[in-house]
Amino acid sequence: MFFLYKKKYHLDKHGIVTKKSNSNIALIKYWGKHSDKIQIPLNSSISYSLDKVYTVTKLIYNIKEKCDKNISSIKVFVSGKKNYFFLQKVSEFFHRISFYCSYLRNYDFIIETYNTFPHSSGIASSASSMSALALCIMEIEKRFFTYFLKEAFLRKKASFLARLGSGSACRSIYPGLVVWGFHKSIKGSNDLYAIPYPYKIHSIFTNLMNTILVIDETPKKISSSEGHKLMNNHPYAKERFKCANRNMDSLISILKIGDIQEFGKLIEYEALSLHAMIMTSNPYFLWMKPNTLNVIHTVWEFRMQSKKNIYFTLDAGANIHLLYPIQEKNYILQWIYSDLIDYCKKVIESFCC
Structure with missing residues (x-):
């Protein structure tokens, strides 16, 4: 070794x-x-x-x-x-x-x-x-x-x-x-x-904001370690692993050419795929909270109306990460604090470093 x-x-x-x-x-x-x-x-x-x-x-x-x-x-x-x-x-x-x-x-x-x-x-x-x-x-x-x-x-x-x-x-x-x-x-x-990551990255992906909406601060009732174990006998696990690897191939191309819209679609799909696996485990469980879904729907509506490049992802929990180019920071942050603040406990303004 x-x-x-x-x-x-x-x-x-x-x-x-x-x-x-x-x-x-x-x-x-x-x-x-x-x-x-x-x-x-x-x-x-x-x-x-x-x-x-x-x-x-x-x-x-x-x-x-x-x-x-x-x-x-x-x-x-x-x-x-x-x-x-x-x-x-x-x-x-x-x-x-x-x-x-x-x-x-x-x-x-x-x-x-x-x-x-x-x-x-x-x-x-x-x-x-x-x-x-x-x-x-x-x-x-x-x-x-x-x-x-x-x-x-x-x-x-x-x-x-x-x-x-x-x-x-x-x-x-x-x-x-x-x-x-x-x-x-x-x-x-x-x-x-x-x-x-060893390959070329378009400049738009080196200047991404990551604003975290803390919807639930309490420790999860089901830990990530427990969730991972439930994949061992999951009926959809094999197809999920294949899908994740196909998505990685897609992301390599996206990162190179700088297609922010395709990037957004892919990370949202990945986030929802993760939670789909969680919800279809045996035993099944749910990390999302009502306000997680409220934020997702509000983001989709805002993006459609404003044409801004704002996309979400989730880890193994209820809290949401919003990713968007730094050039759109001021407009999007103002919207977050006016339209999303009531859905969350706090907002953490971060940067993909």
Whole structure:
């Protein structure tokens, strides 16, 4: 394995690392993973990172008095409060990555983390939190090893590690458009870590606004992890994976020529396809709220009347991302605050970075 190596390293007695990582919003959705492998997707995905939607994580490490094969103590604080749910996820994450980062077994850890947005509500908080933690760990590795580790390697391994905590977290390691999962048309794409999108992107797609309408701030009753498992026996799963890969081929062409209308149609279709799979799982469930549908219908009506290039997408939750060119920002933001504000708890103005 590329990330396993036997070279000398030294251990600090204690230290502190702080890293920030952005959330991301998928355009082509990853939904469903191999049941017999750890965090391997059943279709490729592509996402934008978001500039004002992020997690900041501080990792404090102290060497254990007596070293053993186990990571003996991890304490997790989310926004200043102990969080036992996240502690379980982090403990499992550390167990998975200790094979690739054996030095972690020598330490006890305290993790202090906070988001700039509601967690567990469908705005990819697990992506930003796990990627921030993976970046912290790679900063520790950089300090420990007596030889120089290149930035490209640090990013690649951080993406590999982040994937073992949350699949979509591997995409949050990089800015811009990021691909995860093997796709025959994308050079360098693979299932183990994400890569920056390697092909030409029209300028209109390098200046996209992403305004998030927070319709429901409460944690989801059904987690994304539980939802992924329901794809294993889903009657429409195989066709969905084929469709997602066909849509990726379409998106490659769209990104090159700058067709914003076709881009919008595709991302809306992908969002609704994801939720169609959720609603037809067994057991079935529904993340959309009444105001999610109200916003969708209002966006469609506004776009038809105004001819503005505004399109929506959703992640695994009720909240809506509105994507539109920066050139149309002032007009569209004014409309959002006049016509959509009553449907949501808050508005987060972000940029696809």
